[in-house]
Amino acid sequence: MASGTARCAYVAGTFDTKGRELAFLRQCLERLGMRVTTVDLSTSGKPSPASVHPREVARHHPQGESAVFGSDRGVAMEAMAQAFERFLLTRRDLGGIISAGGSGGTSMATQGMRALPVGVPKMMVSTMASGDTRPYVGPSDICMMYSVTDVQGIHRISELVLANAANALAGMIAHPPARSGVARPAIGLTMFGVTTPCVQAVTKRLEEDCDCLVFHATGVGGQSMEKLADSGLIVGAIDVSTTEIADEIVGGTLSAGPTRLDAFARHALPYVGSCGALDMVNFGTWDSVPERFKGRTLYRHNPNVTLMRTSADECRRIGEFIAGKLNAMRGPVRFLIPEGGVSAIDRPGQPFHDPQADRALFAAIEAGFRTGHDRKLQRLPLHINDEAFADALVVAWKDAASRPAGGMRQA
Template sequence: MAAGANRAAYVAGTFDTKGRELSYLRQCLEKLGLRVVTVDLSTAGKTSTASVHPREVARHHPEGERAVFSNDRGSAVTAMALAFERFMLSRRDVGGLVSAGGSGGTTLATQAMRALPVGLPKVMVSTMASGDVRPYVGPSDICMMYSITDVSGINRISEKVLANAAHALAGMIAHPAPSAGTVKPALGLTMFGVTTPCVQAVTKRLGEAYDCLVFHATGVGGQSMEKLADSGLLEGVIDVSTTEVADEVVGGVLSAGPQRLDVFARRAIPYVGSCGALDMVNFHAWDTVPERFRGRTLYRHNPNVTLMRTTADECRAIGEFIARKLNAMAGPVRFLIPEGGVSAIDRPDQPFHDPEADRVLFETIERQFRAGPGRKLIRLPLHVNDEAFADALVAAWHEVAAPAAAARAAR
């Protein structure tokens, strides 16, 4: 994206139904001295007062305009959201993006916002912002602002809310975070409560050389880490806690989605991974555990979190998922298996100690993993939280990161 005076504030939305509100945002931004580009996301195909006509946006859909301007509103919104995402990624003057709307307008605008780089200002004024906003925000840094009243005209309330949104965007565009002169390369790590000692030991060893960004592996945590990796903001990752895969495969509440780990097939950055907390699937309070799982080994982690031990069959499926993703990675890979246990409660005399289930997990990954130059799987007779396992992770990281470090030193 361009910087400085060339940057524009983008105002996007359905101008056929929210034209007054979106135009008010434009007026507020122009009064603050910003160059504004308005983008119409209407799916009716009518004339538009915006800088960018909806047909121009629709042409960015892989199937062209016809995919957007259909007779079905649901499919039209879905298609326009994809077209708008691709439109925004094609622009080179984006200083920030603001929108206003209800559920449909929020869906349209936030798909593109999620695709934009972390740090680029994004503000969404929405009637949906007082509820569960995860479907809209996901792993991105979107500022959600509740509209209070419906986004339907300019009144004494909407005027204040929309003006605040415009001023917030203008402030972020005009006052970006200063870039430090010398910065340490950023390293992403995944942590869960039951793998905390391991990750803390790793960050202690690497903290002087790297800016260690630790992500809580609760679904959106893994997504956030991979969002940064996809944006080119991470030097690499030490993915200690791949537990979100267990929730995806078995049906827990903390899945990061079926696309977990896919970013490393697109981005050839160094990857060190492990089996942290793959012994568990997460649910909320005890009474939220699905009936079909009530006879399983359950552990009350706290009043709001219930853990379920993965079975040997589930571990086989989890291992297949992980091996498939590891085999697709484009960069150097080290995957370390802690044979002594994968979480704080997977030890002898602990509730999730199940050597047979662990054995199936480890052997499945090992059997299906394709080793090669730059790609190694390492089994160690250690527990994930042993100090020696943290040492092994750090040593593996130095191996895969050495070429990148040499390249940096040469510049």
């Protein structure tokens, strides 16, 4: 993105319904000495006062602007959001972006914001910011500010909130953070509570050579790690805890979506993976477990988290999913299978110990995995939290990272 004096503040939103509020944001930024570009995301076809007309944005839709402007408002807004995402990626002077709106405007603006690299300032003033913001923020570093009142009119409350938001964006653009002085290459690792000993052991062994970024595998964690891969901020991953895939396949609450692992098909980065916590699917309180699962092996992790043991059939499907994703990866691949168990509660005497289900998982991965010169699968007679398994992961990482396809370039 842009740097220095070329850095421009973008004000985006639906100028047909939020024109006064967006204009106030522009004025606040200009008073602070910011160069401002306004971008209209309206789909009504009304005249636009913005620097960038809605039709200019709409032309970035894969099917052209005709795909954006139609009689169905919902379809038009969805198409405009897609066009806006592609539009933003073409801008070379973008130093930061701000928007204000309700649910529709927030959905459109944040879809574009999520496409921008981590570190580019992003501010969203929204009526939705006091609720569940995951659909809007996702794995990105969007700042959500609750509008307090509706985004409708300039009055004593909206002036305060919008001005603070504009000031925050201006500060982020005018005073970008100093580049990290850490010279070690950054790598991503995924951890869950039941794989913590393994990940802690791996990071301890690598901390002198690598800047270890650990992500909690709660759905957005895996997405965030892959967002950093897309942004060029990590050089590879030791994906110990692929548990989010179990939630995606079975229907738990902590899925990272069907695109989990796809970042490593887009980028030839070294990838070391394992089966961490694939023995479990996550739900909320005990009463929140769907009726169809009531007869299954359940474990009360805490009052707000209930775990369900994956069955042999589910493990087979999870393994097939993982193998397919591994086969699409472009960089060096090492996948390590811990035959002694995949989580702290998957040991003899523990509630999720189920050798038959584990064997189904391991067999499906092994059967589907395409081996090659730089694509290796290892089955080890170890538990995932054994020190020796952490040692094996470190050896696999050093081997994969030394290969020319991924390399240990610095982020």
